Amino acid sequence: MTDSDYPEEILQSLEDYNIDIRDFLPGHGGGAKLLLDFNKIKGVEQIEGIILKGREIPNGIVADVVIKEGTKLEEPVHLCFGVSKETGIQEIFPRIIAEDNTEVKVQAHCSFPKANGLIHKMFGHFYIGKNCNFNYSETHYHGENSGALVAPVGYMYVGENSVFENNFNLTKGTPGKVKIMLDIYAMENSVIRSNIRAFGKNIKDSVRIRDAIYLEGKNARSVLKMKAAARDGGEVLMYGITEGNAPNCNGHVECSEIVLGKGSICRARPFIRATDPMSSVSHEASLGRFPQKWLDEIMAKGLNEEEATEILIEAMLREE
Amino acid sequence: MLLELKDITIPTEDGKCVIVNNVSFGVKEGSIHAVIGPNGSGKSTLAYTIMGLKMYNPSQGKIYFDGIDITNMTLTERAKLGMTLAWQEPARIDGLTVPNYIALGMKDKTNLKEKVIEALEIVNLEPERYLTRTIDESLSGGERKRVELAAAIAMRPRLIILDEPDSGLDMIVIEDFLNIFNKIKNLEMTILLITHREDIGMVADYGTLIWRGNHIITDEFPKVMLRYCAKAGLKEFCKRTLFKNDGTCFDEDYIDRIFREEGSS
Structure with missing residues (x-):
């Protein structure tokens, strides 16, 4: 596959995130990859230790990714679920299995640069075996027009002694109507770190993200951080759930949201539940503006309040 | 002035x-x-x-x-x-990198990395250890203060x-x-x-x-410090710590007079 086989607008669309999709095209870099434009598979590259298959369906694809037992990948697996047209309904069914003792980083890019009434649905299943180190990063760009209607649902099972890090970024462009639901099940001694970042920028944007972590195995630990900003009529709801259902499990939910301009709405709903007397779960939430001291420290460098706020938003929504 | x-x-x-x-x-x-x-x-x-x-x-x-x-x-x-101010307890801000923070007040941002390195070196922080860090809780109190100082210095x-x-x-x-x-x-x-x-x-x-x-x-400053000690009634402390081995500063009589003026001995 050459660069020109993949729509230029998708290739360029993640520049604001400092991501160049060209780096992930087949023939570039050593990682496995699968690139999609609506329901057309534009490129697949397999590497040893991975089975990567996509099957086109009328509105999208079914994609299977299997990381074979013991495989440790240095290069990330790249999944690009792009749509270069303005409208339509794209449906993606990814099934990702990381077998025992694997180490892998998956970078998924959902890019709809010309979206104008586009609908993107995803129904994903992740199975992460024992003793794995699995890092999943999903970056979205829904263009600058009306955004898209995006409704992904994900179920993630994290096996014993595994580490699962989830990073979701929707901070550039106009999101549109976004409703995301994630359920993560953490087994014995597993560690979950889930970081969600979103930015609603105008009245067309309504972002609702529900991320639930169920600590089902003893000593399972989790930190769920949800960070968001809403401006100029944008609306964001962060619903972070953690349940402690096993002895000595420990979970924490943190929601931080900044609201800017009249008509913008930020809502945070950290929800914690414990069913085991030896479990420990906690939460914290903050909404509103940045602390005046933070603004003062930046303004003392010669920036005005608006510029200082921009810098703090950029920092807050930056991937760690 | x-x-x-x-x-x-x-x-x-x-x-x-x-x-x-x-x-x-x-x-x-x-x-x-x-x-x-x-x-x-x-x-x-x-x-x-x-x-x-x-x-x-x-x-x-x-x-x-x-x-x-x-x-x-x-x-x-x-x-x-x-003019600028370096805070007593600078804020810890997740996601704001040390280089970006130091560069905030720079008027001329050409050769940015070199200028950031220079500012870090002035405050005795090894640049290679801090160029990828953020000004969050991972920095100690002393490190954060030095970064604050570096950011102030970088403004010139x-x-x-x-x-x-x-x-x-x-x-x-x-x-x-x-x-x-x-x-x-x-x-x-x-x-x-x-x-x-x-x-x-x-x-x-x-x-x-x-x-x-x-x-x-x-x-x-020594005169101001002497007056401070006199107001606080810290004569022995004053003689022992401030002017010890420094006969050129003030003689005993002068110190006694200042303390008398402030009503302390």
Whole structure:
């Protein structure tokens, strides 16, 4: 596959995130990859230790990714679920299995640069075996027009002694109507770190993200951080759930949201539940503006309040 | 004078009490000028008012920077004129990288990385260890203070206000900070040093003593420090620590006279 086989607008669309999709095209870099434009598979590259298959369906694809037992990948697996047209309904069914003792980083890019009434649905299943180190990063760009209607649902099972890090970024462009639901099940001694970042920028944007972590195995630990900003009529709801259902499990939910301009709405709903007397779960939430001291420290460098706020938003929504 | 305060009075937010009362003094360009006084005497309030922070407004008096009346200027406007403040306890902000933070106030952002490295080196931080860090909780208190100082230095302001740069630092680190102050001075920046510690203040050329919100004296620093000791009734401490082995400073009679003037022995 050459660069020109993949729509230029998708290739360029993640520049604001400092991501160049060209780096992930087949023939570039050593990682496995699968690139999609609506329901057309534009490129697949397999590497040893991975089975990567996509099957086109009328509105999208079914994609299977299997990381074979013991495989440790240095290069990330790249999944690009792009749509270069303005409208339509794209449906993606990814099934990702990381077998025992694997180490892998998956970078998924959902890019709809010309979206104008586009609908993107995803129904994903992740199975992460024992003793794995699995890092999943999903970056979205829904263009600058009306955004898209995006409704992904994900179920993630994290096996014993595994580490699962989830990073979701929707901070550039106009999101549109976004409703995301994630359920993560953490087994014995597993560690979950889930970081969600979103930015609603105008009245067309309504972002609702529900991320639930169920600590089902003893000593399972989790930190769920949800960070968001809403401006100029944008609306964001962060619903972070953690349940402690096993002895000595420990979970924490943190929601931080900044609201800017009249008509913008930020809502945070950290929800914690414990069913085991030896479990420990906690939460914290903050909404509103940045602390005046933070603004003062930046303004003392010669920036005005608006510029200082921009810098703090950029920092807050930056991937760690 | 680079900075001049004339009859500055600062009330509490509700206006019911006065924190700083009718204070006037000047800061010479190129000097290190310490403002000393016990805890609660109004030093930090004075620093924030000079810098123009919201909620810190004088009810009377004027502040001049290089002859310009800045009393009604905003914090940003004052910073753009060439002054800045390094906080006593700088904020920890997730996601803001050390280089980006240091670069915030740079007017000329060409050769940015080199300038960031230079600023880090001035504050004795190894650049390679900090270029990928963020100014979050992973930095120790001392590291964060140094990064704050580096960001202030990188602005190349004419005046840096250092609010209690010594707080929470151990003695070895304080010695290092004193060297950094001298480096800043050599870069032709003026330092207004807010402190209540005599060992930090001793690096200063001049000083001002604020006592319970009132201006007591502005003079060469040893004289100011002597007056501070006299007001606090710390004669033995004064003789033992401040002027020990320094016969050129003040003789015993002079020290006794100052203490008598302040009604302490």
